[in-house]
Amino acid sequence: MTTTTITVTDIIRRYADDIAFVAEDSPATTLDSFIDQLATAADQYDTAGITGHDDVETAATLLAEAGRAENEAARDTFLKRADVLLWQIEDMTSEYRTMVGC
Incomplete structure (x- = not known):
């Protein structure tokens, strides 16, 4: 059984544009800036009443x-769990865009 490795770069590439829109910032390019934008976006989703904001907060954590993990296995686990929680970002952002009139 093969498993796909998910990297920080993969996660940022997949979600940065949507998160940046909601955070009203340019797309993040580093893990730290992406985490900061996730926190801002989670607050925005919450304020807008969009379900899933708590998953965004958990993904940021x-x-x-993952950024502090001392070994590869732990880092991979954190990244995979975060990726699973962020799968709905595109739909959440689409709903947010509709709510704000974009």
Whole structure:
């Protein structure tokens, strides 16, 4: 059984544009800036009443843990868990865009 390795770069590439829109910033290019934008976006989603904002907060925590992980296996686990929680970002951002009139 083969498993796909997910990297920080993969996660940022997948979600940075949507998160940046909601955070009203340019797309993040580093893990730290992406985590900061996730926190801002989670607040924005919450304020807009969009379901899933708590998953975004949890993903930010998991990504921070991944950045501090001392071994590859732990880092990979945190990244995979964060990626699973962020799968709905495109839909959440689409709903947010509709709410703000974009």
